[in-house]
Amino acid sequence: MDVYEAVTSRRAVRGFTDRPTPQEVLERVLGAAAWAPSGSNLQPWHIYVVTGTPLAQLKKLAVERVAAGDTWDEREFVMYPPDLKSPYGERRSAFGRERYSALGIAREDWEARQRAAIANWDCFGAPAALFCYIDRDLGRPQWADLGMYLQSVMLLLRIEGLHSCPQMAWSQVRKTVAEIVSPPDELMLFCGMSIGYEDTTVDCIRTGRAPLDETVRFIEG
Numbered sequence: 035m036d037v038y039e040a041v042t043s044r045r046a047v048r049g050f051t052d053r054p055t056p057q058e059v060l061e062r063v064l065g066a067a068a069w070a071p072s073g074s075n076l077q078p079w080h081i082y083v084v085t086g087t088p089l090a091q092l093k094k095l096a097v098e099r100v101a102a103g104d105t106w107d108e109r110e111f112v113m114y115p116p117d118l119k120s121p122y123g124e125r126r127s128a129f130g131r132e133r134y135s136a137l138g139i140a141r142e143d144w145e146a147r148q149r150a151a152i153a154n155w156d157c158f159g160a161p162a163a164l165f166c167y168i169d170r171d172l173g174r175p176q177w178a179d180l181g182m183y184l185q186s187v188m189l190l191l192r193i194e195g196l197h198s199c200p201q202m203a204w205s206q207v208r209k210t211v212a213e214i215v216s217p218p219d220e221l222m223l224f225c226g227m228s229i230g231y232e233d234t235t236v237d238c239i240r241t242g243r244a245p246l247d248e249t250v251r252f253i254e255g
């Protein structure tokens with residue numbers, strides 16, 4: 035698989051089989067992803083990989099908590115600005131429409147949407163999860179470094195035949211994650227990522243992208 039294929043075959047997979055992800059594969063992927071660039075080589079990512087019994091326990095605690103209607107942990111960062119302006123608001127709505135219509139869920143069926151959302155905290159059935167933390171003292175450029183690191187992880191997973199789903203949803207129950215991974219106080223959870231082999235029987239959506247000329251300008255001489 036070349037890099038183009040890894041990039042275009044990566045998508046947020048929301049249905050995994052329970053086939054375990056070999057430890058040596060995870061180590062190979064994370065070892066290579068560490069070559070991701072970061073400003074002044076700060077390497078600001080702090081990663082916890084959770085599998086087996088601890089992951090089963092985390093899923094149970096999180097799913098039970100969300101299903102019980104427990105309130106989210108207070109936010110440590112704003113996921114999306116309120117009143118997303120154009121074109122972001124439209125893109126977000128289009129994504130929601132595509133996702134719920136693929137699941138056969140009507141827009142106004144709040145309960146069904148909740149049920150679908152709860153699958154986040156079951157890692158969509160995945161047997162492995164990664165949690166990406168950043169030091170609270172670091173700033174926006176270091177958050178961008180996290181993105182480069184996480185995309186490297188996701189592309190390498192593709193080359194290993196694995197899929198992933200990055201999930202900010204985990205930040206909403208960050209205290210439950212902390213019960214399992216015990217991060218030091220100075221770290222803040224950015225996101226989780228479910229990792230595993232795709233369950234191809236689960237319906238999936240191939241999200242679209244804005245046309246190139248909406249997001250890229252070539253300034254030519």
Ligand SMILES: Cc1cc2nc3c(=O)[nH]c(=O)nc-3n(C[C@H](O)[C@H](O)[C@H](O)COP(=O)(O)O)c2cc1C
Binds near residue numbers: 045239240
């Ligand atoms: C930082 C980040 C957080 C995300 N959080 C979630 C999440 O909590 N739950 C989820 O199902 N998808 C989540 N996604 C997946 C996005 O919805 C998905 O990447 C986007 O719709 C584009 O679709 P694609 O990745 O399948 O191409 C997240 C993606 C990123 C990059």
